[in-house]
Amino acid sequence: MLDANLKAQLKSYLERVTQPIEIVASLDDGAKSREMHDLLKEIASLSSQITLLDNGTDARKPSFSLNRPGGDISLRFAGIPMGHEFTSLVLALLQVGGHPSKASAEVIEQIRSLKGEFNFETYFSLSCQNCPDVVQALNLMAVLNPNIRHVAIDGALFQDEVTERQVMAVPSVYLNGVNFGQGRMGLEEILGKLDTSAIERQAEKISAKDAFDVLVIGGGPAGAAAAIYAARKGIRTGVAAERFGGQVLDTMAIENFISVQETEGPKLATALEEHVKQYDVDIMNLQRADQLIPGKAGELHEVKFASGASLKAKTLILATGARWREMNVPGEQEYRSRGVAYCPHCDGPLFKGKRVAVIGGGNSGVEAAIDLAGIVAHVTLLEFDTKLRADAVLQRKLNSLPNVTVITNAQTTEVTGDGQKVNGLRYKERQSGEVRDIALEGIFVQIGLLPNTDWLKGTIELTPRGEIVVDARGETSIPGIFAAGDVTTVPYKQIVIAVGEGAKASLSAFDHLIRTSAPD
Template sequence: MLDANLKSQLKAYLERVTQPIEIVASLDDGAKSQELLGLLRDIQGLSSLITLRDDGTDARKPSFSLNRPGADISLRFAGIPLGHEFTSLVLALLQVGGHPSKESPDTLAQIAALQGNFVFETYFSLSCQNCPDVVQALNLMAVLNPNVKHVAIDGALFQEEVDARQVMAVPSVYLNGEPFGQGRMGVEEILAKVDASASTRQAEKLNAQAPFDVLVIGGGPAGAAAAIYAARKGIRTGVAAERFGGQVLDTLAIENFISVKETEGPKLASALEEHVKQYDVDIMNLQRAEQLIPGRDGALHEVRFAGGASLKAKALIIATGARWREMNVPGEQKYRNHGVAYCPHCDGPLFKGKRVAVIGGGNSGVEAAIDLAGIVSHVTLLEFDSKLRADAVLQRKLGSLPNVTVITEALTTEVTGDGRKVNGLSYKDRQSGDTRHIELEGIFVQIGLLPNSDWLKGAIELSPRGEVMVDARGETDLPGIFAAGDVTTTPYKQIIIAMGEGAKASLAAFDHLIRTSAPE
């Protein structure tokens, strides 16, 4: 099942296991059960501390549980956790086997103190780069607290269950049988939802912070670069981010980051965070900025956050990035995550054998159509313009696929459904003026980005597109406030450009600080 190289790497990891692990598999006569059994036997053979039984009675087959004899751990994988979820399996083995987590002591203590009954079910796909964060967070909680139970379910393998629950986006999490959340969530975010007093405690902690020399709002490539450059100057630096990594977390393949031939968004985001942590930077996650109160005449700038916290600084660097642009047509919000999706890599496997549409003819849209064509029965790509805007090499690949139809000069006007899920879309032919309808089960929207700047309106100068106006040094129209990355008017929204702009804004902020002073 595992090749020699992967076995060698896994064996090295399993040498960190200090306590016995019991694997109990629940199998049937199907090919997937035999495939899973082969994987588990390979794992068993790599450590004398691992035992394997194949007499499990769980209703989901194939599946397997991980436990520590004498402990009360309820952690299960339903399916074969390869692809992006192989890392989740390795971490689960290590943690069940006694290897400590890298989470902060405060987070581990918060998990252990949870009271109540928490039965989590997570639906994932093997191609989803967002799913491992959720699976790994809930697995860790299940290892540390017997009140928490977790099963990670491969949606593509348990299609009947997915259809019955109308799961049309991953990761989708259920708690005690009820929908809990969708999309990427880390352990801190999950704890904030299940621990009612967590946000209050966090707000109190942030409100007690002394003013920063430089406060960065946003934790994507621009924000990370800005924080590193500020911290290297030896000044008090903080980063407040809704989620560290930003839009990069939703990016799969990255092949144009100079000096790195190929990587994936979550890997790059993790590397960014680790790099920032090498310096004396206060990282404050799960903080969504709501209001900017600029300091006048040299006073401190203030940022207020959704959870009730407030932070002050002598200089601010705004790096809140951008988000997926929506179509803003009737039915889009109603059927969001019920057929309307924005991540083809994550949610594509849930539409296996079905008919889908991709909205957008740029690189993202054409790449999405190419990827989906290998999974679904048919892809219809709709582009507003008279021609596709994607790179020529992508257009040639798209044109070679027999199950793709391209429609140009198409203005999407409505998403239709049966009340529970999408069943089609309507569009206007911009040449003839006719309105037409396509029957399908899924719609993937790939029409660009919108800057995350709503919280800045009325406080700082924005362009007509909502981008923060900056000069060549990253300066805004307000002294001591700088901006960088996709939230700004800087052209070409690329990771490498955002990093450079973040570094530049940070150097400009430091230059500002050494020329001015702000009263505390």
């Protein structure tokens, strides 16, 4: 299953294993079991520390567990962890084999100190770029604490479970049989949900920090660039972000970031964070900005966060980015993650053989319809305008697909369901005014982005669309407060533009500091 290059890479990684590993496979006579057995045999052949046993008795077949002989680790993969999850498998092998995690000593101690029984189940899809973060975090927790058990389940392979539990979005995490959460979650976020006092303790630590020269709010490309440029000036720099990487984390293929021919969003986000960490930057994750209190002339600006934390700074750079735009129609929120989805790459495999709709005829919507057409039974694409807005090459590809219907001049008015999950949508033909219903099981919303500026209303100048108004230097309506990236009025929401704007805002902030602190 592994090509020569991948086997060579894996072999070099497994040289870091210091303790014996037992892989115990639970298999049946099916093709997927044979495929899993072949993969596990190849892995075992690459290290003398690994032993493969095929006498597992787990009810989920095919699946395999990783443990140390005589150990008490409970870590299992139900499914074949290739695609995005191959990295999760490699990390699990290394950690079970004694290779230390990159997590901080404080986080590791927090994991080991958790009391109680924690039986986690994570449903993932092999095409989901958000799933590995969750799988890897829970795997590490299972390695470090014998009270924690984790099984990662390929939803496409165990469709009966997905149907029974009505899993319609990945990653979906269950704790002790009860839904724990959906969507991307990092290690610290999971710990925060388990150890509620951790958020309060962290907020107290953050609030006790001295004022920054430059405080960046947001950890996407613009925020990362701003932090690096500020730190290189030798000034006290901090970054407070709800999640480092921002919207990039939800981007699948990136092929237009200059000098990088092709990458994926999570990889680029990791690279951005690692680059920032090369400098003396105080990174504060899981901090969602909640209130801006601008300082008067010569005073510090203050930002308060939803966690209860508060930070002050001489200058601010606002780079909070954007989020998926919602339809704002009846039923959308009620059936979110129960048929209404926003990431076709992540959740598409859960709708295999079903009927879905894509809302939006721009590049994102058409690309989503093309991807989904290879998985689902039928795709209906609805566009509000009289024609699609996607690039011509994408439209040609879309029109060549036999299981896609395109409806233009259509206004989606309602998401319908049976109380448990989506069963259709209602739309109005804008020309005739006639209302029509479509029976389906999934709706993928792809209608653009909204700037994350709700917390800024009434304090700083915003456009009617909610974008922060900035001048050529990135300065906002308040002296000493700058902004960059998708959250601003700068046109063309592109990663490469956000990086440049972040650098510019940081240089402008430094210039402001020099001029305002210069002696009379």
